[in-house]
Amino acid sequence: MYLSLVVPVYNEVENLTPLYERVREVLDPTGWTYELILVDDGSTDGSDRVLADLHAKDTRVKVLRFRRNFGQTAALAAGFDYAHGDIVVSLDGDMQNDPVDIPKLVAKLNEGYDLVNGWRLDRQDPFLNRRLPSQIANWVIGLTTQVKIHDYGCTLKVFRREVVKNLKLYGEMHRFIPALVGDVGARITEMPVTHHPRKHGTSKYGLTRTLWVILDLLTVKFLSRYATRPSHLFGFVGLVAFLLGGAITAVLGVQRLFFGMRLSERPLLWLGILLVVVGVQFVTTGLLAEMLARTYHESQEKSVYLIKEVLE
Numbered sequence: 232m233y234l235s236l237v238v239p240v241y242n243e244v245e246n247l248t249p250l251y252e253r254v255r256e257v258l259d260p261t262g263w264t265y266e267l268i269l270v271d272d273g274s275t276d277g278s279d280r281v282l283a284d285l286h287a288k289d290t291r292v293k294v295l296r297f298r299r300n301f302g303q304t305a306a307l308a309a310g311f312d313y314a315h316g317d318i319v320v321s322l323d324g325d326m327q328n329d330p331v332d333i334p335k336l337v338a339k340l341n342e343g344y345d346l347v348n349g350w351r352l353d354r355q356d357p358f359l360n361r362r363l364p365s366q367i368a369n370w371v372i373g374l375t376t377q378v379k380i381h382d383y384g385c386t387l388k389v390f391r392r393e394v395v396k397n398l399k400l401y402g403e404m405h406r407f408i409p410a411l412v413g414d415v416g417a418r419i420t421e422m423p424v425t426h427h428p429r430k431h432g433t434s435k436y437g438l439t440r441t442l443w444v445i446l447d448l449l450t451v452k453f454l455s456r457y458a459t460r461p462s463h464l465f466g467f468v469g470l471v472a473f474l475l476g477g478a479i480t481a482v483l484g485v486q487r488l489f490f491g492m493r494l495s496e497r498p499l500l501w502l503g504i505l506l507v508v509v510g511v512q513f514v515t516t517g518l519l520a521e522m523l524a525r526t527y528h529e530s531q532e533k534s535v536y537l538i539k540e541v542l543e
């Protein structure tokens with residue numbers, strides 16, 4: 232078994248050596264082959280030197296260094312692309328996740344799952360600006376995606392290789408990994424994991440992060456349901472608006488032409504016109520989106536399906 236550990240690192244200088252030692256303490260006795268991929272996301276606090284030292288000491292430590300800060304999602308994506316292992320583990324570099332959980336998560340994965348997600352049952356973060364927004368986010372994500380787990384935001388996750396190699400992450404999408412992975416039919420489960428308070432360094436996030444979650448959710452939902460048939464979404468809204476607007480303007484037109492009623496004081500006229508214009512725009516957007524969908528799939532030779540196996 233070959234394990235790849237992927238760790239995003241942004242200004243975690245005091246956490247890196249303890250993390251490395253903890254990983255060794257937990258994984259060396261298992262006898263598994265592993266690599267520890269530390270992705271330096273543009274750190275400016277001297278993390279880069281510590282990382283270079285760790286690599287010099289132990290070649291299982293691999294360091295990917297970004298030119299600037301691209302964000303946690305990009306760091307994870309880089310690690311996933313680089314990983315060589317059959318099993319890929321992601322975890323935070325701030326020692327809040329504990330490598331001690333890795334063996335039991337891997338054992339769970341080997342029961343026949345594609346992703347085992349950590350669940351910080353006893354989360355050691357402040358309530359008001361961390362746990363509460365996170366609970367709300369979890370609730371909203373749970374409501375709208377097919378994958379039902381408790382803690383989407385937990386970075387400690389264990390994947391089968393194929394899963395991360397097919398994963399495309401954008402923006403701040405890492406908390407949607409379970410939803411994205413579930414969307415292509417992966418078997419997902421979760422397991423409680425330990426969580427520690429942050430001992431060194433500071434958290435890199437504020438409250439605004441929760442706002443993005445709502446927008447990201449929209450993207451994920453749209454892509455998973457309508458990526459190959461966007462005109463069904465836009466066209467539907469467009470047609471309804473157009474028909475409604477058409478009906479309103481037709482009625483008003485008849486009243487004006489055949490009954491001599493004046494329309495200058497009928498605000499309904501504005502609504503009718505607005506609906507017709509909006510309707511046309513929505514339908515057109517749908518058609519443009521259809522063309523984009525074709526460009527997206529065909530230019531990258533992406534198929535619109537995923538085959539699990541072929542018996543022939």
Ligand code: UDP
Nearest residue numbers: 239240241272302303306323324325434435
């Ligand atoms: N991180 C990163 N790039 C960023 C922000 C964070 O690589 O732009 C890393 C950070 O070093 C840590 C992990 O992502 O290893 C989680 O960040 P943090 O602990 O600040 O988040 P929190 O635990 O507060 O949600």
Ligand code: MG
Nearest residue numbers: 323325327429
């Ligand atoms: Mg943290």
